[in-house]
Amino acid sequence: METIVRIDTLRDHVGETVTIRGWLYNKRSSKKLVFLEVRDGSGIVQAIASRSDIGDELFAVADHMAQETSLSVTGEVRAHPKQEGVFELAVKSLSVIGAVIGEYPISPKDHGTDFLMDHRHLWLRSRRQNAILKVRHEIVKSIRDYFDNHGFTLVDAPIFTPNACEGTSTLFETDYHGDKAYLTQSGQLYSEAAAMSLGKVYCFGPTFRAEKSKTRRHLAEFWMVEPEVAFMDLDGDMALAEDFLVYVVGRVLENRKEELKILERDTKLLERVQGPFPRIRYEEAIKVLQDAYDLRKSSGTLVVQSDGAVERRPEFGDDFGADEETVISSAYDRPVIVHRYPASLKAFYFKRDPEDSRLALGMDVLAPEGYGEIIGGGQREDLLENLEKGIEAHKLPREAFEWYLDLRRYGSVPHAGFGLGVERTVAWTCGLGHVRETIPFPRMLNRLGP
Amino acid sequence: METIVRIDTLRDHVGETVTIRGWLYNKRSSKKLVFLEVRDGSGIVQAIASRSDIGDELFAVADHMAQETSLSVTGEVRAHPKQEGVFELAVKSLSVIGAVIGEYPISPKDHGTDFLMDHRHLWLRSRRQNAILKVRHEIVKSIRDYFDNHGFTLVDAPIFTPNACEGTSTLFETDYHGDKAYLTQSGQLYSEAAAMSLGKVYCFGPTFRAEKSKTRRHLAEFWMVEPEVAFMDLDGDMALAEDFLVYVVGRVLENRKEELKILERDTKLLERVQGPFPRIRYEEAIKVLQDAYDLRKSSGTLVVQSDGAVERRPEFGDDFGADEETVISSAYDRPVIVHRYPASLKAFYFKRDPEDSRLALGMDVLAPEGYGEIIGGGQREDLLENLEKGIEAHKLPREAFEWYLDLRRYGSVPHAGFGLGVERTVAWTCGLGHVRETIPFPRMLNRLGP
Numbered sequence: 057m058e059t060i061v062r063i064d065t066l067r068d069h070v071g072e073t074v075t076i077r078g079w080l081y082n083k084r085s086s087k088k089l090v091f092l093e094v095r096d097g098s099g100i101v102q103a104i105a106s107r108s109d110i111g112d113e114l115f116a117v118a119d120h121m122a123q124e125t126s127l128s129v130t131g132e133v134r135a136h137p138k139q140e141g142v143f144e145l146a147v148k149s150l151s152v153i154g155a156v157i158g159e160y161p162i163s164p165k166d167h168g169t170d171f172l173m174d175h176r177h178l179w180l181r182s183r184r185q186n187a188i189l190k191v192r193h194e195i196v197k198s199i200r201d202y203f204d205n206h207g208f209t210l211v212d213a214p215i216f217t218p219n220a221c222e223g224t225s226t227l228f229e230t231d232y233h234g235d236k237a238y239l240t241q242s243g244q245l246y247s248e249a250a251a252m253s254l255g256k257v258y259c260f261g262p263t264f265r266a267e268k269s270k271t272r273r274h275l276a277e278f279w280m281v282e283p284e285v286a287f288m289d290l291d292g293d294m295a296l297a298e299d300f301l302v303y304v305v306g307r308v309l310e311n312r313k314e315e316l317k318i319l320e321r322d323t324k325l326l327e328r329v330q331g332p333f334p335r336i337r338y339e340e341a342i343k344v345l346q347d348a349y350d351l352r353k354s355s356g357t358l359v360v361q362s363d364g365a366v367e368r369r370p371e372f373g374d375d376f377g378a379d380e381e382t383v384i385s386s387a388y389d390r391p392v393i394v395h396r397y398p399a400s401l402k403a404f405y406f407k408r409d410p411e412d413s414r415l416a417l418g419m420d421v422l423a424p425e426g427y428g429e430i431i432g433g434g435q436r437e438d439l440l441e442n443l444e445k446g447i448e449a450h451k452l453p454r455e456a457f458e459w460y461l462d463l464r465r466y467g468s469v470p471h472a473g474f475g476l477g478v479e480r481t482v483a484w485t486c487g488l489g490h491v492r493e494t495i496p497f498p499r500m501l502n503r504l505g506p
Numbered sequence: 507m508e509t510i511v512r513i514d515t516l517r518d519h520v521g522e523t524v525t526i527r528g529w530l531y532n533k534r535s536s537k538k539l540v541f542l543e544v545r546d547g548s549g550i551v552q553a554i555a556s557r558s559d560i561g562d563e564l565f566a567v568a569d570h571m572a573q574e575t576s577l578s579v580t581g582e583v584r585a586h587p588k589q590e591g592v593f594e595l596a597v598k599s600l601s602v603i604g605a606v607i608g609e610y611p612i613s614p615k616d617h618g619t620d621f622l623m624d625h626r627h628l629w630l631r632s633r634r635q636n637a638i639l640k641v642r643h644e645i646v647k648s649i650r651d652y653f654d655n656h657g658f659t660l661v662d663a664p665i666f667t668p669n670a671c672e673g674t675s676t677l678f679e680t681d682y683h684g685d686k687a688y689l690t691q692s693g694q695l696y697s698e699a700a701a702m703s704l705g706k707v708y709c710f711g712p713t714f715r716a717e718k719s720k721t722r723r724h725l726a727e728f729w730m731v732e733p734e735v736a737f738m739d740l741d742g743d744m745a746l747a748e749d750f751l752v753y754v755v756g757r758v759l760e761n762r763k764e765e766l767k768i769l770e771r772d773t774k775l776l777e778r779v780q781g782p783f784p785r786i787r788y789e790e791a792i793k794v795l796q797d798a799y800d801l802r803k804s805s806g807t808l809v810v811q812s813d814g815a816v817e818r819r820p821e822f823g824d825d826f827g828a829d830e831e832t833v834i835s836s837a838y839d840r841p842v843i844v845h846r847y848p849a850s851l852k853a854f855y856f857k858r859d860p861e862d863s864r865l866a867l868g869m870d871v872l873a874p875e876g877y878g879e880i881i882g883g884g885q886r887e888d889l890l891e892n893l894e895k896g897i898e899a900h901k902l903p904r905e906a907f908e909w910y911l912d913l914r915r916y917g918s919v920p921h922a923g924f925g926l927g928v929e930r931t932v933a934w935t936c937g938l939g940h941v942r943e944t945i946p947f948p949r950m951l952n953r954l955g956p
Contacts, residue, residue, distance in 0.1 A: 079917045097705025126917035154918035177699035177909045193660040210643040214947040218955040230680045249627035255547025287527050459627045459956035467529045467576035468604035497664040505668040506909035
């Protein structure tokens with residue numbers, strides 16, 4: 057009777073004879089020995105087949121085995137003579153389960169990104185992609201654990217939404233039994249309704265943007281978690297975002313050491329993600345940008361755009377793009393929270409700052425190292441009259457928001473929340489240059505398959 | 507300094523003066539006392555305001571407060587004199603946070619389902635809907651915990667898929683930057699690719715069906731979890747489904763007692779959900795249906811359809827609808843697994859039974875009490891040649907499946923998996939007659955809002 061085990065449990069079987077089932081990841085051989093690197097999803101083990109132990113016939117099988125052949129290997133588990141915590145298998149027998157038909161497309165040589173993306177279903181087998189997927193899993197799990205352990209109720213928001221509330225240009229549309237439906241860009245309005253029922257809620261699902269942008273931060277389909285809390289104000293919202301983010305990054309550091317090593321991530325940078333995060337007002341951020349501009353101007357290094365225009369000095373009312381976010385966040389070694397943006401930059405549902413009505417009680421959390429905004433949120437307008445004015449000022453179809461206005465008609469309360477993008481968080485924690493590797497099957501402007 | 511607490515922690519504050527913030531759920535009053543039922547999402551507490559304690563002015567505020575007014579109540583926590591584990595508040599002061607503007611639409615009188623669904627954003631505030639949402643949360647969490655604790659990696663499948671593999675009639679279509687994209691009906695094929703990388707995986711997200719059917723079991727948008735395991739066969743698949751389902755139902759029984767009580771669920775029926783589940787072959791199930799038919803025939807109670815046709819005797823090759831599933835499952839007090847269906851009833855990717863090539867190695871788990879199929883799955887075809895034949899036989903576009911065929915070209919292994927529908931599982935565990943209340947904002951044939 058053979059004992060079939062997973063590679064990540066080999067440490068419990070030293071001295072025993074066990075069977076591993078998996079795929080050949082790599083191989084090198086000499087006349088007398090073949091070293092098979094076998095992966096099974098839980099890890100990679102080196103299986104050493106000696107001609108004298110297994111005979112010429114089996115040795116030839118091992119020696120000629122192609123990369124990605126699926127196989128069963130039986131052998132004795134041994135601790136690696138030099139590397140602590142590493143185990144290997146002294147092969148007693150082996151058999152091929154599924155041969156490789158033709159040639160495995162992904163060879164050790166360098167492939168272009170498009171080629172790898174076309175073979176995403178196979179590329180996922182690489183050690184590096186395995187590591188990213190496991191970090192992603194840890195992030196998703198720690199997000200859910202955080203809210204579950206803090207008294208939040210999961211309330212899944214709908215994907216199909218009936219109204220194109222803020223213009224259709226970035227929405228995916230579908231025919232819904234004769235009506236038009238749009239794929240959700242955010243579950244927030246629904247989370248607000250649920251928070252009036254359950255107090256503390258979160259939704260967590262895929263969201264969609266039909267933007268024509270092709271940047272390293274954008275996907276057409278991405279996952280977002282959106283907590284919403286009744287009786288919480290902007291200060292509480294920032295405190296929640298901070299505590300939450302410290303927890304998530306801490307969990308990755310604690311449970312995904314191996315994966316971060318494979319990804320060659322500098323974990324010292326992640327260890328600095330501790331509260332309190334600096335909190336700066338939008339106007340302070342503008343000042344930082346102005347100082348940087350002034351420095352470039354005095355040194356004669358102002359940026360000239362492709363149309364010949366020279367950059368102008370940042371001023372109140374400017375929105376931040378990736379470049380501005382990088383300048384602002386580079387002054388800090390941990391995430392920085394920017395709050396109280398001009399209301400003109402924010403959606404209709406933000407509450408105005410009672411101390412300065414030009415400002416919205418919104419906040420963004422910018423990740424360090426140029427990873428930009430990973431959290432955006434704020435306190436919502438809770439007064440019916442103000443919200444009605446906001447809908448009018450933004451020229452939105454009032455009728456579509458009647459149900460949302462109901463939340464201010466029937467026992468309105470101060471409330472706040474935020475959204476965190478999973479893929480950007482994975483890119484940051486893994487130290488990736490592009491979000492396309494942070495999701496198993498990315499959907500981008502020019503990519504809908506496999 | 508006031509101590510703000512949530513209702514579910516009142517037991518820790520007996521004798522203390524605390525503040526609760528929430529909404530008025532119900533009220534009754536006499537000349538000297540007002541009994542306010544206050545809900546805050548974590549529970550409901552009775553706050554007793556006495557005229558002599560709080561004075562005429564505040565007493566009038568309490569006495570005239572409308573249902574769903576949001577308020578803050580401060581008072582002393584007392585154990586209920588008669589009911590163990592119940593706590594109440596002796597009101598010292600209270601204040602209105604948000605008044606009710608107009609009249610709250612959902613009064614204690616009976617409303618029709620359409621009316622309630624139109625006001626779903628408010629209906630969610632009811633004790634019963636709270637209970638269902640909390641059971642749903644427990645089910646989602648226990649599903650994830652089960653797989654996370656058993657070595658599975660979460661691999662989110664894409665929502666946008668490039669091909670209408672099995673006809674477009676039940677697919678939602680969207681314009682994807684000039685191409686046609688379809689919303690996923692299942693992540694299985696992607697889970698299979700991921701299982702060849704990570705061994706044991708699951709995807710868990712929303713899936714979509716554009717069916718024109720209007721039944722108590724169908725939603726246009728529903729959540730599905732789909733585990734897939736390399737080196738697992740049909741027997742292993744059935745064992746996994748059983749162990750998994752026992753765990754999920756057990757978690758609900760353990761952690762959602764209060765909610766099941768509110769829903770008046772007969773928990774004895776759920777306590778019987780223990781392994782081993784009966785496993786019957788499709789052909790045995792047909793025999794059960796034939797016997798039931800014969801009984802009806804002999805007693806002269808055969809069903810006459812609306813077109814005048816009389817039902818015919820079930821035979822090999824028939825598919826099961828809701829009625830047949832109810833007949834089969836009603837013979838058992840726990841879920842029953844039906845396996846080895848005619849291959850003609852199953853999708854192209856099922857492996858044929860090596861002992862009877864008419865049969866596919868598929869299985870469905872039917873819930874008791876007429877709740878029907880909640881799990882469907884089976885062993886996948888792992889041989890390239892057979893899968894190619896299946897694609898041809900089902901007249902599917904070969905090109906669209908090249909990537910899927912790659913999984914059989916490069917180290918194919920036996921593998922199996924299944925899908926569990928969340929909403930049907932919630933309906934069953936909560937004892938609901940319709941799936942529409944199992945998801946926060948249901949999307950059905952005639953319902954796209956709010």
